[in-house]
Amino acid sequence: MRVAVLSAGSWGTTFAAVLADAGNDVVLHGRRGEIVDAINTRHENPAYLHGIELPAALRATIDVAEALEGAEYVVVSIPAQSLRGNLAAWAPHIGPHTVVVSLMKGIETHSGLRMSEVITEVTGIPAERVAVISGPNLAREIATRHPAASVIACPDEIAAKALQDACHTPYFRPYTTTDVVGCELGGAVKNVIALAVGLGTGMGLGDNAQALLITRGLAETARLGERLGGDPFTFSGLARAGDLYATCSSPLSRNRTFGEHLGRGLSVAKATAATSQTAEGVKSCRAILDLAHRHSVEMPITEVVAAVIDGTTTVHDAAAALMSRTPKAER
Numbered sequence: 001m002r003v004a005v006l007s008a009g010s011w012g013t014t015f016a017a018v019l020a021d022a023g024n025d026v027v028l029h030g031r032r033g034e035i036v037d038a039i040n041t042r043h044e045n046p047a048y049l050h051g052i053e054l055p056a057a058l059r060a061t062i063d064v065a066e067a068l069e070g071a072e073y074v075v076v077s078i079p080a081q082s083l084r085g086n087l088a089a090w091a092p093h094i095g096p097h098t099v100v101v102s103l104m105k106g107i108e109t110h111s112g113l114r115m116s117e118v119i120t121e122v123t124g125i126p127a128e129r130v131a132v133i134s135g136p137n138l139a140r141e142i143a144t145r146h147p148a149a150s151v152i153a154c155p156d157e158i159a160a161k162a163l164q165d166a167c168h169t170p171y172f173r174p175y176t177t178t179d180v181v182g183c184e185l186g187g188a189v190k191n192v193i194a195l196a197v198g199l200g201t202g203m204g205l206g207d208n209a210q211a212l213l214i215t216r217g218l219a220e221t222a223r224l225g226e227r228l229g230g231d232p233f234t235f236s237g238l239a240r241a242g243d244l245y246a247t248c249s250s251p252l253s254r255n256r257t258f259g260e261h262l263g264r265g266l267s268v269a270k271a272t273a274a275t276s277q278t279a280e281g282v283k284s285c286r287a288i289l290d291l292a293h294r295h296s297v298e299m300p301i302t303e304v305v306a307a308v309i310d311g312t313t314t315v316h317d318a319a320a321a322l323m324s325r326t327p328k329a330e331r
């Protein structure tokens with residue numbers, strides 16, 4: 001398959017390597033000439049995956065039209081809030097039969113739309129040709145070719161199966177589903193829960209608090225997912241429980257690390273300055289909360305994370321607010 005991957009950040013580069021290892025003809029688009037040159041000549045992305053050898057067959061270009069020329073799949077991996085603007089510029093170069101694949105885990109702030117919804121809205125490509133890949137996929141581990149699994153969600157099962165074949169390698173095992181809503185919400189909300197776990201870790205609240213946040217985080221994600229039409233099975237699957245667990249427990253997670261900075265007393269501005277890569281939960285948490293309010297879904301952890309990020313509460317008041325909620329039955 002001829003595949004374009006936009007763009008050469010940590011997950012874009014890693015997934016481009018997976019696709020190249022699976023035997024596809026992959027062109028990766030990068031915005032910085034020095035990264036593109038390093039990928040083409042040294043087979044390394046020093047800015048995002050320092051010290052990891054990329055497949056020799058993987059090509060990179062700074063010219064997005066060149067990357068998109070003849071692509072059967074266009075894989076998009078940029079910060080969620082920049083998707084709409086970039087897509088509008090890229091759309092004229094995307095072929096009429098191309099399948100667009102989102103690797104992004106965020107919700108658009110002003111519209112509350114999921115990434116696949118932004119893609120269909122901006123490009124006019126029908127939902128049957130828009131797929132989402134989501135799961136416990138810490139980029140650096142996969143780039144190192146450690147084993148991982150993920151979920152390909154697409155309303156068209158045949159399209160999902162074709163993409164599954166295209167990205168299956170000895171170290172990357174993709175499953176398929178038609179539950180796009182459940183997969184995308186799982187990926188976006190786990191970032192917010194990882195921020196909460198990071199907050200608790202930074203404050204030194206211990207492992208019981210971490211388990212509390214992960215488990216009740218899963219419960220509030222399931223409430224939102226169910227209300228928006230997600231499949232209950234997805235809640236226990238790779239794109240929901242699996243990704244939540246990996247992100248909340250790994251020091252590689254940018255969201256968890258961002259939360260840790262806040263828990264140790266850094267301001268949002270200082271934590272942002274200390275974070276060179278995308279921590280999607282920081283911007284998406286307010287959009288997720290707005291979505292929850294619109295659909296009358298209670299999300300107490302997301303509520304306090306959004307308040308900490310907005311600066312309307314302190315991390316200590318946030319923890320106290322969660323613990324002083326009215327006791328109730330577990331469900």
Ligand SMILES: NC(=O)c1ccc[n+]([C@@H]2O[C@H](COP(=O)([O-])OP(=O)(O)OC[C@H]3O[C@@H](n4cnc5c(N)ncnc54)[C@H](O)[C@@H]3O)[C@@H](O)[C@H]2O)c1
Nearest residue numbers: 007008009010011012077078082104105137138139277278
């Ligand atoms: N890194 C991971 O382990 C991982 C795994 C699964 C999903 N994701 C998701 O993939 C998406 C991308 O994350 P990432 O880890 O590759 O981020 P990253 O910060 O490592 O890379 C971001 C990429 O987007 C480009 N970029 C930044 N701002 C841009 C803009 N305004 N317009 C166009 N391009 C811009 C950068 O040049 C870079 O190539 C996020 O939604 C993230 O949640 C990441």
Ligand SMILES: O=P(O)(O)OC[C@H](O)CO
Nearest residue numbers: 135136137138253254255
């Ligand atoms: O580093 P994070 O927090 O963006 O998480 C990366 C992946 O989404 C884990 O699956």
